[in-house]
Amino acid sequence: MSEYKGPERRFIGGNADEQFSRDVAQTLIRITREGIPIEQAEFREEGRKHEKLIAAIRERAFMLIGYGSQRPPLDEGTTPASSAHEATTVMPPATIADSAAETPAPHIDGTAIEPALRDPAIERQNLLPKFEAQFSLMQATLDRYEISMQEMPTWEQISMGLTQEVLEKALLLAEPTLLLVPPTTRKEKVEAINRNPSEWHKHETVIFRITDDSLWDSGNANPANKWRILIVDGVQNVEQDSAIFNGKRKNFEIVKQWVKKYEEQGLKVMNDADAYLVLTMKGQTEEKPVDTNTKTVLNGANLKPEALVAYGSGGDRVDLLYDQPDNIGDSFRLRGMIEVAVTGI
Numbered sequence: 001m002s003e004y005k006g007p008e009r010r011f012i013g014g015n016a017d018e019q020f021s022r023d024v025a026q027t028l029i030r031i032t033r034e035g036i037p038i039e040q041a042e043f044r045e046e047g048r049k050h051e052k053l054i055a056a057i058r059e060r061a062f063m064l065i066g067y068g069s070q071r072p073p074l075d076e077g078t079t080p081a082s083s084a085h086e087a088t089t090v091m092p093p094a095t096i097a098d099s100a101a102e103t104p105a106p107h108i109d110g111t112a113i114e115p116a117l118r119d120p121a122i123e124r125q126n127l128l129p130k131f132e133a134q135f136s137l138m139q140a141t142l143d144r145y146e147i148s149m150q151e152m153p154t155w156e157q158i159s160m161g162l163t164q165e166v167l168e169k170a171l172l173l174a175e176p177t178l179l180l181v182p183p184t185t186r187k188e189k190v191e192a193i194n195r196n197p198s199e200w201h202k203h204e205t206v207i208f209r210i211t212d213d214s215l216w217d218s219g220n221a222n223p224a225n226k227w228r229i230l231i232v233d234g235v236q237n238v239e240q241d242s243a244i245f246n247g248k249r250k251n252f253e254i255v256k257q258w259v260k261k262y263e264e265q266g267l268k269v270m271n272d273a274d275a276y277l278v279l280t281m282k283g284q285t286e287e288k289p290v291d292t293n294t295k296t297v298l299n300g301a302n303l304k305p306e307a308l309v310a311y312g313s314g315g316d317r318v319d320l321l322y323d324q325p326d327n328i329g330d331s332f333r334l335r336g337m338i339e340v341a342v343t344g345i
Helices: 018-034 038-046 051-064 080-089 120-144 155-161 164-170 186-195 251-263 273-285
Strands: 176-181 228-233 295-297 309-313 319-323 336-339
Touching: 120 155, 120 164, 120 176, 120 273, 164 228, 164 336, 176 273, 186 273, 228 273, 251 309, 273 309, 273 319
Parallel strands: none
Antiparallel strands: 176 228, 228 336, 295 309, 309 319
């Protein structure tokens, strides 16, 4: 693997060796992917008899959720008996993993209890530790695919761009996902994927006209040679919208309806192959490959009626292909996106 020359790694600190950093990052990936409590992740690691690793994971995880390296004290008045129980079962109010809302227990008569009202301020606050955890996962992803992280912005730089407006828009996405898109070429990204196959990718990437910027890079003939920080909908397969696909609209009309839907929410759409390739890398690293049953359109924002519809899809390989604008395809989707303004890049 090529030597890392970029900023200090921040999985647990700048002085950790590469293998140790990868071990911590992979455990954080499991916490995020599986939604398991920190204590359970620690228990799984105990079999490795690696006390330093266990301590680092615990310290990093609690730091991400805002408690430093220790669990907060129990409320005053807690009895010793309940303390012993809560020490192993009570989780802090915010976790690294995306938490699904629990179904409330029904009343005795069988009617459901209404869930508590959502608090947008708390939801925005909870996004920050999740994005910081995803920042570490992005480091692990780029490291896995041997992509240079030189001049990559730090978490501190990125967090300054996560304004209230950005976080409010991110909450509109099914699965808000932080992406760091490096300034490598499409060809280099494709080669990185082919050079580092995963359990899911059994065949090399197929891409139509790889150097065609008008097709794969938002219509830009001269793409900017710098890091881009995005928040995208990272869900594996974007759900169909029956109001958009009615079995009669052609591809061009379908795509424009998706773009309109996102624009009405103040969102942009993922609109280039480079960002999509990074999303597929992240999905492979987390063992959550994207577009196994769907196709993400990658030139929707600038699509013309007579132009080819460029799309990406997953499965046993990554495909970057096209369809005709006057065909009717039921698998086309678009992914909402927010651009994060980061100073210094």
